[in-house]
Amino acid sequence: MPFHNENAAPPAMIGLHMESLHRIDGTNEAVFALARLYPAGLRVPRHSHARTQFWFARRGVVLVNTAHGRWMIPQSHGLIIPAGLEHSTEMVSEVEMHSIYVAPGAAGTDGPRVVAMSDLAGCLIAELVNEDAPTLEQRRRLVMDLLLDEITRLEEKPLGLPFPEDQRLAGLCRRFLEAPDARASIDQWADLLGVSRRSFSRWFRVETGVSFGTWRQQACILAALPRLARGEPVTNVALDVGYENISAFTTMFRRMLGSSPSAYLKSRSA
Numbered sequence: 001m002p003f004h005n006e007n008a009a010p011p012a013m014i015g016l017h018m019e020s021l022h023r024i025d026g027t028n029e030a031v032f033a034l035a036r037l038y039p040a041g042l043r044v045p046r047h048s049h050a051r052t053q054f055w056f057a058r059r060g061v062v063l064v065n066t067a068h069g070r071w072m073i074p075q076s077h078g079l080i081i082p083a084g085l086e087h088s089t090e091m092v093s094e095v096e097m098h099s100i101y102v103a104p105g106a107a108g109t110d111g112p113r114v115v116a117m118s119d120l121a122g123c124l125i126a127e128l129v130n131e132d133a134p135t136l137e138q139r140r141r142l143v144m145d146l147l148l149d150e151i152t153r154l155e156e157k158p159l160g161l162p163f164p165e166d167q168r169l170a171g172l173c174r175r176f177l178e179a180p181d182a183r184a185s186i187d188q189w190a191d192l193l194g195v196s197r198r199s200f201s202r203w204f205r206v207e208t209g210v211s212f213g214t215w216r217q218q219a220c221i222l223a224a225l226p227r228l229a230r231g232e233p234v235t236n237v238a239l240d241v242g243y244e245n246i247s248a249f250t251t252m253f254r255r256m257l258g259s260s261p262s263a264y265l266k267s268r269s270a
Contacts, residue, residue: 031144032101033128038091046088051101053081054151056117056125060095061226064088064112069162070177071112072222074229077157078121080113087112092226098125106148115154121147158256159225161218164207168193173219180223182242182252186212221256224249234261 023032032051038060055062055073062073066087073079081087083104124147128140161177164170172189189212190200204212220241227237238249253261 030103030141031128031147033125034099034101035129035131036097036099038095038097040091040094042091044089046086048084048086049081049101050083050104052083052104052106054100054102055079055081056098056100056122058096058098058122060097061092061229062095062097063090063092063222063226065090066112067163068165069112069160070222071114071160072225073114074159074225076117076122077159078115078117078151078154080115080151082110082112085112093230098129100125100128100147102148112160114157114159115151116157118150118154121150121154124150158218159221161215161222162208162210164204166203166207169204169207173215176216176219177223180220180241182216182220182249184216184242217252217256221253224253224261228261228265237261 040060055064056078057073057075059075061075062079064071064073064079064081064087066085071079124143127143128147163173172192176184186197186200189204190197193200195203201212204215208215210218223241224237227240228234234249235246238246241249243249243252250260253259253264257264
């Protein structure tokens, strides 16, 4: 479908994306592979694909926005974007992107999902996007089949942030992302909306599918990861997102992503 009327990307880049969309939707190949290098700060306007997209951030950090949530793709992670889902993207840093487009449902998910890339998946994608190396059709099909199987085995990471439909609640969520605060409480938000604590908790879970505490933790990660990826000190980032000390931030980070911030970023860059 056409891009919406937004002026976030240069006309030349929009033209390149339009050309890519036509190629993706018009191909008869089971898997379509595409490699791109995007500058930091680039915003690609809202669009969708007729195929399911598997976006692999080989280098850099990307934010993908939909009407119902945000998903972050740090370096060495991938995001599965279902066919037909309208989304826009923002390059938090310079991004080396490898994208694979497959038939709807082929990636085994009905909704967006951030996954940690395996070495095997990364090598298979590199094989598919390498236009300089001629590949026999039979070998290409084998690579495609193995990649589709591997994608369904990749570990999901909690880097998605659901957004409520209610505009008042969504407004608070957006403001929180602009100035995250790990100390924000249910009582504060309930008072702002003029409802009881119990009503707010029930309302928030119905609108987002998660508790306020879980959403707040995920939102803080969304705010912290791009800054950590740019090399900012962990202590500065921890204090800025509302943690009283680096220990509390590290505990939250380890609970959400399985390792300390420094170990996690080191493993991803490796």
